Amino acid sequence: MAGKDHVGGRKAVTLTEVARLAGVSVATASKALNGRSQVAARTRARVLQAAEQLSFVPNTLAQGLLVGRTGTVGLLTSDLQGRFVIPILMGAEDAFGAGRVNVFLCDARGDTIREQHQLKALLSRRVDGLIVVGSRTDSRPSVGHDLPVPVVYVYAPSDDPEDLSLVPDNVAAGRLAVEHLISCGRSRIAHVTGDPSYAAAQDRVTGALAALDAAGLELVGEVMYSEWSERWGRDATAVLLERYPDIDAVLCGSDQIARGALDTARDQGRKVPGDIAVIGFDNWDEMVTNSRPELTSIDPNLQLLGRSAAQRVFAALDGEEMGKGVHTQAPRLVIRGSTVARR
Amino acid sequence: MAGKDHVGGRKAVTLTEVARLAGVSVATASKALNGRSQVAARTRARVLQAAEQLSFVPNTLAQGLLVGRTGTVGLLTSDLQGRFVIPILMGAEDAFGAGRVNVFLCDARGDTIREQHQLKALLSRRVDGLIVVGSRTDSRPSVGHDLPVPVVYVYAPSDDPEDLSLVPDNVAAGRLAVEHLISCGRSRIAHVTGDPSYAAAQDRVTGALAALDAAGLELVGEVMYSEWSERWGRDATAVLLERYPDIDAVLCGSDQIARGALDTARDQGRKVPGDIAVIGFDNWDEMVTNSRPELTSIDPNLQLLGRSAAQRVFAALDGEEMGKGVHTQAPRLVIRGSTVARR
DNA sequence: CACGAAACAGAAAAGGGTTTCGGTCTTTTC
DNA sequence: GAAAAGACCGAAACCCTTTTCTGTTTCGTG
Numbered sequence: 001m002a003g004k005d006h007v008g009g010r011k012a013v014t015l016t017e018v019a020r021l022a023g024v025s026v027a028t029a030s031k032a033l034n035g036r037s038q039v040a041a042r043t044r045a046r047v048l049q050a051a052e053q054l055s056f057v058p059n060t061l062a063q064g065l066l067v068g069r070t071g072t073v074g075l076l077t078s079d080l081q082g083r084f085v086i087p088i089l090m091g092a093e094d095a096f097g098a099g100r101v102n103v104f105l106c107d108a109r110g111d112t113i114r115e116q117h118q119l120k121a122l123l124s125r126r127v128d129g130l131i132v133v134g135s136r137t138d139s140r141p142s143v144g145h146d147l148p149v150p151v152v153y154v155y156a157p158s159d160d161p162e163d164l165s166l167v168p169d170n171v172a173a174g175r176l177a178v179e180h181l182i183s184c185g186r187s188r189i190a191h192v193t194g195d196p197s198y199a200a201a202q203d204r205v206t207g208a209l210a211a212l213d214a215a216g217l218e219l220v221g222e223v224m225y226s227e228w229s230e231r232w233g234r235d236a237t238a239v240l241l242e243r244y245p246d247i248d249a250v251l252c253g254s255d256q257i258a259r260g261a262l263d264t265a266r267d268q269g270r271k272v273p274g275d276i277a278v279i280g281f282d283n284w285d286e287m288v289t290n291s292r293p294e295l296t297s298i299d300p301n302l303q304l305l306g307r308s309a310a311q312r313v314f315a316a317l318d319g320e321e322m323g324k325g326v327h328t329q330a331p332r333l334v335i336r337g338s339t340v341a342r343r
Numbered sequence: 344m345a346g347k348d349h350v351g352g353r354k355a356v357t358l359t360e361v362a363r364l365a366g367v368s369v370a371t372a373s374k375a376l377n378g379r380s381q382v383a384a385r386t387r388a389r390v391l392q393a394a395e396q397l398s399f400v401p402n403t404l405a406q407g408l409l410v411g412r413t414g415t416v417g418l419l420t421s422d423l424q425g426r427f428v429i430p431i432l433m434g435a436e437d438a439f440g441a442g443r444v445n446v447f448l449c450d451a452r453g454d455t456i457r458e459q460h461q462l463k464a465l466l467s468r469r470v471d472g473l474i475v476v477g478s479r480t481d482s483r484p485s486v487g488h489d490l491p492v493p494v495v496y497v498y499a500p501s502d503d504p505e506d507l508s509l510v511p512d513n514v515a516a517g518r519l520a521v522e523h524l525i526s527c528g529r530s531r532i533a534h535v536t537g538d539p540s541y542a543a544a545q546d547r548v549t550g551a552l553a554a555l556d557a558a559g560l561e562l563v564g565e566v567m568y569s570e571w572s573e574r575w576g577r578d579a580t581a582v583l584l585e586r587y588p589d590i591d592a593v594l595c596g597s598d599q600i601a602r603g604a605l606d607t608a609r610d611q612g613r614k615v616p617g618d619i620a621v622i623g624f625d626n627w628d629e630m631v632t633n634s635r636p637e638l639t640s641i642d643p644n645l646q647l648l649g650r651s652a653a654q655r656v657f658a659a660l661d662g663e664e665m666g667k668g669v670h671t672q673a674p675r676l677v678i679r680g681s682t683v684a685r686r
Numbered sequence: 687c688a689c690g691a692a693a694c695a696g697a698a699a700a701g702g703g704t705t706t707c708g709g710t711c712t713t714t715t716c
Numbered sequence: 717g718a719a720a721a722g723a724c725c726g727a728a729a730c731c732c733t734t735t736t737c738t739g740t741t742t743c744g745t746g
Contacts, residue, residue, distance in 0.1 A: 011411075011491060012466070012469060012491045013491075014731090014732060014733090015732065015733060015734095016732080016733095024695075024696085025695065025696045025697075026696090026732085026733075026734095027695075027696055027697075027698090027733095027734080027735080027736095028694085028695055028696070030733065030734060030735085031694095031695090031734090031735090034734080036734095036735090037693095038693075038694060038695080039693095039694070039695080040693075040694060040695090043694080043695080057463060057466045057467045058467055058732090058733070059467065059469055059731095059732055059733065060464075060467040060468050060469070061404045061407060061408060061413065061468065061469055061732080061733095062408060062701090062731075062732035062733045062734085063732085063733060063734075064404060064701095065404060065405065065408065065700090065701045065702070065731095065732080065733080066700070066701055066732095066733065066734055066735085067701090067734090068701080070404065072447075072468075075448075080429060080432065080433050080436070081429070081433065086423060086424070086429065089423065089448075090423050090424065090450065093423070093448065093449070093450055094450075097449075097450075097457075097461075100464065102447050102449070102464060102465070102468060103447065103448050103449075104415075104445050104446065104447060104448075105418075105432075105436065105446050105447075105448040106436070106440075106445070106446075107433065107436055107437075107440075114440075118440075120400060121403075121443065121445060122445070123355070123400045124400045124401060124402065124403040125403050125404065125415075125445060126355060126402055126403070126404055148354060148355045148356075229633060230633035231633065256629070256633065259633075260633075263635075286599070286629075286630075287629075290572060290573035290574060290599065290602075290603075292606075357701090357702060357703085358702065358703060358704095359702075359703095367725075367726085368725070368726045368727080369702085369703075369704090369726090370704080370705080370706095370725075370726055370727075370728090371724085371725055371726070372703095373703065373704055373705085374704085374705090374725090377704080379704095379705090381723075381724060381725080382724070382725080383723075383724060383725090386724080386725080401702090401703070402701095402702055402703065404702080404703095405701080405702040405703040405704090405731085406702085406703060406704075407731090408701095408702080408703080408730090408731045408732065409702095409703065409704055409705085409730070409731050410704090410731090411731080
């Protein structure tokens with residue numbers, strides 16, 4: 001008997017066994033366990049005790065077969081590795097966890113074939129909904145328009161305007177950053193950012209330039225594009241300080257670049273934030289709290305984004321209209337020592 | 344018809360509908376789709392075409408109901424946030440993805456009640472196996488001994504020796520680090536590490552001391568414990584350099600601490616690796632490649648750990664003996680510029 | 687005591703797929 | 717020409733749970 005299902009374990013208990021032990025029919029057992037009213041108190045107690053004794057757990061799959069809902073959602077990501085996916089995932093898992101929904105996690109590793117495969121697997125599991133999470137804010141191909149379940153795209157929007165996409169508002173983020181720098185009394189602001197092929201980079205530039213324009217200011221020099229690394233932050237800032245020694249703020253396209261900027265400023269004896277203010281994007285905890293000084297950053301509120309996605313799927317399940325188009329999530333400014341001196 | 348299931352979608356297609364379209368019984372349709380031999384070639388073609396036309400996807404749940412297997416595995420983590428869980432998760436998801444197993448992801452947020460809840464949910468979903476991932480290498484309470492499915496603990500071992508646990512070998516890691524420093528000609532080695540309540544910290548110390556002992560050396564000063572942060576790395580290294588100016592290597596308990604050490608060394612004009620070698624643990628990509636110089640580190644091979652866990656569950660499903668006790672995963676030394684000068 | 691009304695228990699169907707078994711139709715062989 | 721063999725298809729059972737509907741018992745009341 002042992003070792004039949006697996007070593008040391010027993011097969012899962014079914015309602016039939018509970019009913020037999022309690023000496024009732026499965027129908028009665030079901031009603032007793034689900035609090036239906038057509039069961040005598042004594043009978044109910046007997047059933048409950050039997051269920052307890054066998055540590056019975058109802059088979060959600062069989063339940064789902066009846067109801068037509070599985071209470072599961074597929075979360076299809078293209079890049080788990082990436083920092084941005086995790087907070088989104090947590091937000092979604094959190095929102096779902098509250099109701100009794102479980103999440104299937106699939107990582108396509110950025111491979112389209114693989115993604116199709118995973119998609120099919122999820123549909124065959126009859127997920128009630130689908131959340132597609134990308135690793136860049138650039139638009140991505142839709143997974144299809146006439147799927148039997150609602151789909152929400154997060155972080156990376158779908159290229160099909162009929163789909164619903166939830167993305168961080170990087171234009172607002174750029175604007176917010178510059179407004180903060182200006183409010184700190186800065187006026188000679190330079191911008192070092194990452195890979196120009198990223199929509200995130202372009203959007204932040206757009207927002208930053210708009211905010212500068214609104215204040216009657218201009219960016220110092222050209223936007224410096226390259227890669228999202230500390231190294232580039234260091235190198236670019238070195239060039240910047242040589243070419244424009246009088247800048248009083250560096251707007252950095254990511255927290256990593258910002259850390260590089262802080263390092264170079266420090267190396268060259270420029271005080272932060274006294275001589276130069278530095279601000280980053282992403283509010284990546286480890287980067288932001290370990291630098292000297294701690295880094296002011298724009299938080300894209302990714303966890304909220306994940307939660308919203310989950311709520312949208314919930315709503316769609318309840319028959320609500322799904323909505324479409326790209327919706328943005330407002331960012332949040334987190335002020336630390338790199339722009340405002342600590343008393 | 345539209346908007347019945349959800350906006351813009353259609354209900355999932357069942358085998359019955361395919362059979363009707365093909366003009367055969369469900370039995371025949373099933374056999375045709377599954378390559379059974381008792382179907383005429385022409386009939387089979389008709390069924391396949393019908394399935395194609397309706398884009399039929401078989402209901403894995405219904406299949407699982409028959410077979411008694413769902414082809415799903417629960418992955419129960421206590422802390423998704425943590426850096427260590429993700430690589431493990433990826434390794435497992437990867438290994439499972441190859442076979443047709445899908446992963447339910449649950450995050451208990453470090454809450455025991457919540458964990459029990461999730462566990463019950465997973466069992467009610469009839470997962471075929473369970474992987475429990477912790478965020479520290481300290482042992483954790485077993486989720487129970489007589490569950491109807493095989494369970495593997497990863498990173499954080501179970502406190503029940505009857506359970507199977509897979510953990511990184513931190514003793515070996517400590518040893519490996521010191522051996523590397525010695526092989527680089529270092530002999531005056533100090534150790535700055537994190538929170539002493541972490542088994543990881545203690546184990547690495549054990550390994551390090553053993554390696555020193557084997558080489559006839561002694562640690563310079565006491566082990567310096569505090570927290571796993573860059574700040575502590577900086578402060579501790581400053582103290583160290585003042586108290587023992589002649590040290591030629593700092594063994595750091597994490598990559599973060601090591602980055603702090605690098606910063607302080609740089610501030611004080613000590614050349615790395617010329618004057619002082621620095622080595623960290625975890626091989627955390629962003630930390631390790633962005634420092635000046637790049638950081639030598641011990642990689643705990645977490646992805647392999649996740650993969651092993653998946654394979655163990657697979658094996659158990661195939662009726663193999665589960666095994667028990669704590670098994671360790673050998674670490675890997677990754678040499679970079681902080682211990683060996685780049686030509 | 688008899689009748690109606692509750693109260694309670696159980697049989698059966700449903701949900702989607704697979705499999706077994708039995709039946710029909712065609713083909714081969716003597 | 718008849719019997720045996722094979723090829724092919726379909727009815728029905730099964731997995732597990734819920735729900736509806738029917739049947740039985742008990743109780744209260746006239």
